[in-house]
Amino acid sequence: MPKTVAERSAVGTPRRSAASRTALLLISSAIVLATTAVVGIGLGSNPIPPARVIEALVAYDPGNNDHLVVVLSRLPRIALGAIVGAALGVAGTLMQSVTRNPLADPGILGVNAGASFAVVIAIAFLGITDVRGYIWFSFVGAAAAAALVYLLGSSRGNAGTPVRIALAGTAVTIVIGALTQMVLLSNDAAFNSFRFWAIGSLQGRDFGVALTVLPFVAVGIALSLALISPLNAITLGDDVATALGTSTLGARIGAAVAVVLLAGAATAAAGPIGFIGLGAAHIARFFTGNEHRRLLPAALLLGATLLVVADTLGRVIVAPAELQTGVAAALFGGPLFVALVRSRKVAAL
Amino acid sequence: MARRLPTLAALAAAALLLAGCSPAASDSAPGDSGPAESTGDWPRTIEHAAGTTTIEEQPLRIVSVAPSITGGLLSLEAPIVATGAAPVTPLSDENGFFTQWADVAIDRGVEVAYKDLELDIDAVDQFEPDLIIGSANGGDSTADAYDQLSEIAPTVLLDYGDATWQELTEQIAEITGLESKATEVLAEYDEWVVGQAKKIKLPPQPTTALVYMGPEGSWPFDPASPQAMLLSSLGFDYQPPREEFLTEGQGGRVGILTSENAPDGLADAETIMIVAMLGGDPVAEFAKDPLLKNLPALTSDNVYTMGAQAFRLDYYSAKLTVELIVDTFSG
Numbered sequence A: 001m002p003k004t005v006a007e008r009s010a011v012g013t014p015r016r017s018a019a020s021r022t023a024l025l026l027i028s029s030a031i032v033l034a035t036t037a038v039v040g041i042g043l044g045s046n047p048i049p050p051a052r053v054i055e056a057l058v059a060y061d062p063g064n065n066d067h068l069v070v071v072l073s074r075l076p077r078i079a080l081g082a083i084v085g086a087a088l089g090v091a092g093t094l095m096q097s098v099t100r101n102p103l104a105d106p107g108i109l110g111v112n113a114g115a116s117f118a119v120v121i122a123i124a125f126l127g128i129t130d131v132r133g134y135i136w137f138s139f140v141g142a143a144a145a146a147a148l149v150y151l152l153g154s155s156r157g158n159a160g161t162p163v164r165i166a167l168a169g170t171a172v173t174i175v176i177g178a179l180t181q182m183v184l185l186s187n188d189a190a191f192n193s194f195r196f197w198a199i200g201s202l203q204g205r206d207f208g209v210a211l212t213v214l215p216f217v218a219v220g221i222a223l224s225l226a227l228i229s230p231l232n233a234i235t236l237g238d239d240v241a242t243a244l245g246t247s248t249l250g251a252r253i254g255a256a257v258a259v260v261l262l263a264g265a266a267t268a269a270a271g272p273i274g275f276i277g278l279g280a281a282h283i284a285r286f287f288t289g290n291e292h293r294r295l296l297p298a299a300l301l302l303g304a305t306l307l308v309v310a311d312t313l314g315r316v317i318v319a320p321a322e323l324q325t326g327v328a329a330a331l332f333g334g335p336l337f338v339a340l341v342r343s344r345k346v347a348a349l
Numbered sequence B: 001m002a003r004r005l006p007t008l009a010a011l012a013a014a015a016l017l018l019a020g021c022s023p024a025a026s027d028s029a030p031g032d033s034g035p036a037e038s039t040g041d042w043p044r045t046i047e048h049a050a051g052t053t054t055i056e057e058q059p060l061r062i063v064s065v066a067p068s069i070t071g072g073l074l075s076l077e078a079p080i081v082a083t084g085a086a087p088v089t090p091l092s093d094e095n096g097f098f099t100q101w102a103d104v105a106i107d108r109g110v111e112v113a114y115k116d117l118e119l120d121i122d123a124v125d126q127f128e129p130d131l132i133i134g135s136a137n138g139g140d141s142t143a144d145a146y147d148q149l150s151e152i153a154p155t156v157l158l159d160y161g162d163a164t165w166q167e168l169t170e171q172i173a174e175i176t177g178l179e180s181k182a183t184e185v186l187a188e189y190d191e192w193v194v195g196q197a198k199k200i201k202l203p204p205q206p207t208t209a210l211v212y213m214g215p216e217g218s219w220p221f222d223p224a225s226p227q228a229m230l231l232s233s234l235g236f237d238y239q240p241p242r243e244e245f246l247t248e249g250q251g252g253r254v255g256i257l258t259s260e261n262a263p264d265g266l267a268d269a270e271t272i273m274i275v276a277m278l279g280g281d282p283v284a285e286f287a288k289d290p291l292l293k294n295l296p297a298l299t300s301d302n303v304y305t306m307g308a309q310a311f312r313l314d315y316y317s318a319k320l321t322v323e324l325i326v327d328t329f330s331g
Helices: A005-009 A015-042 A050-058 A065-099 A111-126 A131-153 A162-185 A188-199 A207-226 A228-235 A238-243 A248-270 A276-288 A292-316 A325-342 A344-348 B002-020 B067-075 B099-107 B121-126 B143-152 B165-176 B179-197 B226-233 B282-288 B315-329
Strands: B044-048 B051-055 B062-064 B080-084 B111-114 B131-135 B155-158 B207-212 B218-220 B271-275 B303-307
Touching (some): A015 A050, A015 A065, A065 A248, A065 A276, A111 A248, A228 A292, B044 B155, B067 B080, B099 B315, B131 B143, B131 B165, B165 B179, B165 B315, B207 B226, B207 B282
Parallel strands (some): B062 B080, B080 B111, B131 B155, B271 B303
Antiparallel strands (some): B207 B218
C-alpha cells in the first residue's frame, strides 16, 4: 500500500515525537474523561453520598430518589455529553482542515446558529418539542447555514480565504441569531420551550436522546475517518492536493456532509454549544500536528472530555444551583480561546 | 455567546416579573391619608419609586405603561384610556392584555398604547394623558424613560415587586383619588374569600406552590409570596421547600430547586399546586418527570394546577385563582 501524501511529506519531521505526544494526549485525555465521568456520577447540585451512588449503580431501586437522580439524570447526561463533545470536536477539526481556517468551528461558522433557527421554526410553527422530531430540522438548518457561509465567503472567484469565510460566518450567525430572536419574541410559547434548549443543556435528556443522535454521530465520524487521506492532502494546499490526484471538491463535500451530521446532531441534542469544537481541534493539533490519522481521534476524545468536564464543573461549583452546559462551556472555553489567540500555534494551519 | 444574551435577559425579566407579581395579604394597611379623604385635596404630592410628583387635579385620562398595574387601575374603575400591552402568551389575550382583566379592559374601551412591552413615548403622548402610571421594576419597568414620560404628564412609578396587590391597590387609590373605592373593593374581596374558604374540603396538608420549569427544575414560592398567601387565606397550611436544597431566585419570593434537588426539596409537601406560567398542562408535565415520581404529592395524586392567571396576582386574577381552587376542592 502506497504511503499517504502526509506520510511522505512527514519524512524528516520528528514523527516519533508526534506519535508519542499523541499517545500521551490520548491516554491523559481518556484518564481525565473517565475520572470526570466517575466524579460526575457522584457529584451534582444534590449532594448524594458516594456509598448511595454506588448502591444506585449496583442495586438500583426506583423507589429511592437518590437512585433516580444518579441513574436517570447523571448517567445519561454524561453519556450524552461525551457523544455531543466528540461530535463537536470532530466537526471543528474537519471545518478547520477543509477551510484551512484556524477560526473555523460549528459555532463561529454559523452552523449551530442555522441548526438553532431551524429548531425554533419547528417549535414555533409546527409545535414539535421532541429531539426526535426536530433533529431533521437541525440538519437542514445546519446544512443551509454552512452552504450560505461558504457561498458568501467565496462569492467572487474561488477566494474562500480564512478571513472571508470567518467574516461570512460571523455575519450569518448574527443575522440568523436576530431572526431566531424575532421568532421567539413574537411567540412566547415557543420561547419557553426553546429557552432552555437554546442555552445549551444536557439536563433533562434521557438515554433516548443519546440513542437518537448516536447513529448520526457515528456515521459522521466514520465518514470523517474515511476522509483522512484527502484531508492530509488538502493541508498541503489545493494546488498540491490536486496535483497529487486528490479530488478536493469531493473531499470538501464529504467533509461538509460529516460536519452537518455531527454539528446538526449535537445541536439537536444539546442546543448550540460553543468553544468545544474550536478548543478540542486546537489542543489536539498542538499535540498531534496536522496528520489527520492522529488528529481526528485526538479531537474526538478531547471534545468529549472538554464537554463532560465543563458540564460537571458547571454542576458542582455553584451547587445547589447549576450552570447550564452551554454557559459552562463558554465560561471555561473563553479563557481557552484567549490562550489560543495569544498562541502562535493558531496561525500554524 | 453574545447572541444568547437576549435569551438570558428575557429569562431574567420573566423571573423578575414572577418575583414581582403583587401579593395577596389579608392585613391591608391604609396609608396616612386614609380613605375618608376620598376625591378631595388637590393638588397632591406623591412620593414614589422614581421621585416625587405633584398631581394638580384628579386625573381623568390615565395611561398605564405597566400592564402589571393596569389590573389594579381597572379594579378601582379609574379613568384609564390606554395601556402598554404585554407579549401574547398563555397569560394574555390577543391584544397582550392579561386574561384576568382583558374583558373588563375591552368593555371600558381601554386602548393598546403599544405592544410587546416596547415603550413608545409618542404613542403615549397621543393619548393626551393627565397622569401616567408605570412600574419601577419587573419586566415592564419604564424607569429608564421616567424623565421623558414626565414631560408628557405627571408620572408615577410604583414598585410592585415589594407590595401585596392590596397595598398596590391602596397606592393607586391615593394617586388617583379613589380611596373610598379601594376600601370598598378590598373589604369586598376579604369578605368574599372568607366565604369561599368555607366551601373547600382541603387536600392533605401541608401544601407547596411552584412553577414547574422542566429541565430547569421547579421554582417554589416563598411563604411571603402572593401565591402562598392566597393559599393560606383559604386555609391551606403552606410549606416552603426544604431549605438545604433551595437556591435563591432572582427575587425574594420565589426560589429555585434544580431538577436534581426537586425530589428531596419537595419531599415534605403532601399537596403541590402548580402555577401554569408556561401554559399547557403543568400537572401532566410535572407527573412525567422521572425524577419526581416518588414525591408523596404525586404518589397520592395530589398535584393540582393554580391556573395561568395565578402567575401575576391582582384583584381579578386573585378572584379567578380562588374560584379555580374552590372548584377543584369543593364537595
